[in-house]
Amino acid sequence: MKHVQDLMYEYLQGELDPVRAKQVQEHIASCNACFAELQVLKEGALLVRPLSRKPSEHRSEAYWHNFAVHVQQRVQQGPKKTVSTDPVRNKIESFLTYQPQRVLALVGGLAVLVALITIAPFRTVQEEQSLMLTEGSPAGGVMPVNAELSNYFRKSKILLIGLTNMTPPEGQTVDFRAESQTARKLIQQARVLEDQDIDNRSQQLIWALEKILIELANMEDRANLPDVELIRTGIRQENMLFKIRMAEAQQSHAMFSTADHKEIKQQ
Amino acid sequence: MPAAREREIILRIKEGSHEAFRELVEMHMRQAYDLAYGFVNDHDDAEDVAQEAFVKVFHSIKSFRGEAGFSTWLYRIVTNASLDRLKQRKRKTNRYVRIDNPESMQAMTSTAATDSIDLTMHMERALHELPTLQRAVVILRHIDGLSTRTVSEILQCSEGTVKTHLHRGLKKMRSLLQFVKEGTS
Numbered sequence: 001m002k003h004v005q006d007l008m009y010e011y012l013q014g015e016l017d018p019v020r021a022k023q024v025q026e027h028i029a030s031c032n033a034c035f036a037e038l039q040v041l042k043e044g045a046l047l048v049r050p051l052s053r054k055p056s057e058h059r060s061e062a063y064w065h066n067f068a069v070h071v072q073q074r075v076q077q078g079p080k081k082t083v084s085t086d087p088v089r090n091k092i093e094s095f096l097t098y099q100p101q102r103v104l105a106l107v108g109g110l111a112v113l114v115a116l117i118t119i120a121p122f123r124t125v126q127e128e129q130s131l132m133l134t135e136g137s138p139a140g141g142v143m144p145v146n147a148e149l150s151n152y153f154r155k156s157k158i159l160l161i162g163l164t165n166m167t168p169p170e171g172q173t174v175d176f177r178a179e180s181q182t183a184r185k186l187i188q189q190a191r192v193l194e195d196q197d198i199d200n201r202s203q204q205l206i207w208a209l210e211k212i213l214i215e216l217a218n219m220e221d222r223a224n225l226p227d228v229e230l231i232r233t234g235i236r237q238e239n240m241l242f243k244i245r246m247a248e249a250q251q252s253h254a255m256f257s258t259a260d261h262k263e264i265k266q267q
Numbered sequence: 268m269p270a271a272r273e274r275e276i277i278l279r280i281k282e283g284s285h286e287a288f289r290e291l292v293e294m295h296m297r298q299a300y301d302l303a304y305g306f307v308n309d310h311d312d313a314e315d316v317a318q319e320a321f322v323k324v325f326h327s328i329k330s331f332r333g334e335a336g337f338s339t340w341l342y343r344i345v346t347n348a349s350l351d352r353l354k355q356r357k358r359k360t361n362r363y364v365r366i367d368n369p370e371s372m373q374a375m376t377s378t379a380a381t382d383s384i385d386l387t388m389h390m391e392r393a394l395h396e397l398p399t400l401q402r403a404v405v406i407l408r409h410i411d412g413l414s415t416r417t418v419s420e421i422l423q424c425s426e427g428t429v430k431t432h433l434h435r436g437l438k439k440m441r442s443l444l445q446f447v448k449e450g451t452s
Binding site for chain 1: 285288289292293296297300301304305310311313314317318319321322325326390394405408409410415427430433434436437438439440441444
């Protein structure tokens with residue numbers, strides 16, 4: 001019988017019929033090259049075994065509940081645009097597509113500048129944290145959607161800043177109950193917001209934030225450094241704090257515009 | 268799930284039922300996500316690729332004639348979407364630690380955490396050192412446990428090619444992970 005390299009994997013997995021398996025076994029017993037090859041393959045196959053833990057198990061039930069909803073939303077948005085034949089348009093699209101960080105930085109810079117000039121609402125993190133503890137939705141009243149969004153973004157920002165600045169001592173765990181509880185509240189707030197008529201960018205940000213908040217909400221009461229670091233990496237990679245600041249500026253601008261508009265109407 | 272039920276759902280989707288589509292997504296979303304993650308090694312990308320694959324399923328379901336099983340068809344779409352994603356981010360590959368680099372291997376094995384080596388992390392990194400097709404075959408055939416024929420249908424290549432890539436891929440995994448084996452023995 002010729003070398004049995006092609007049948008080795010099936011042989012190892014017990015997938016061959018008995019006659020074929022016996023033939024392979026007999027060949028391996030008499031062929032040093034195939035015997036050595038089988039050992040190498042066997043070790044490789046055994047070493048890869050731990051990967052059988054499924055990545056989807058890292059996601060929560062809430063995540064999977066939303067997954068199908070997000071797919072349907074993407075379906076409703078329609079298929080992706082086809083490539084234009086206009087070279088100028090292509091260049092612009094290519095810049096927007098492949099250099100999103102520059103575009104974001106440019107747009108962000110402009111928006112922050114506008115926001116600083118027109119609003120200049122400077123609050124320290126400590127002030128905001130104290131506000132967060134005392135302030136919620138207005139009692140008995142319905143908060144306008146822009147105010148509700150601003151409130152949600154501000155609370156999320158404070159939570160993420162706190163997490164980013166946290167320095168847990170190596171090898172020791174940190175009490176995460178307060179953060180998990182806040183994350184759960186924010187997820188609930190996001191669910192309410194998602195049902196309202198909000199702009200697309202805010203919607204995208206809420207979804208992005210939700211992933212981090214769900215991770216936080218599902219965290220053990222006492223977390224260790226690698227767990228915290230995992231979430232921090234997510235915050236950094238998604239550039240979350242910057243995106244939140246941008247959204248806040250946008251919401252503040254929208255609220256001020258509405259207020260100005262009302263004032264003009266009253267006059 | 269029974270094939271008859273799946274056929275019925277697919278028929279309803281072809282007639283435009285969003286409800287049936289949602290049911291189909293819920294049945295296969297974890298499977299699609301796991302497969303995409305095997306390729307892209309990143310939760311956000313896996314989510315995006317899996318969702319993108321389902322959007323494609325919705326828009327091209329009319330071309331699905333049912334000659335192969337739906338899972339095989341979906342696997343093919345997810346695999347192609349994952350490979351496209353990898354091409355797009357090829358320039359970013361440096362962010363992964365190359366474990367065949369002796370210095371990085373030393374760094375990984377000499378940390379204080381050596382006692383509790385995260386085997387899964389090493390496996391995932393090693394897997395992403397494999398050439399794309401080898402990786403695809405190792406994921407589909409060895410990790411997901413699909414048959415050689417199904418993998419050949421998904422990747423649209425011969426069964427012989429699948430066997431060759433699997434053999435080479437597992438051998439390479441063994442050499443990449445030799446240090447883990449030595450560390451634990």
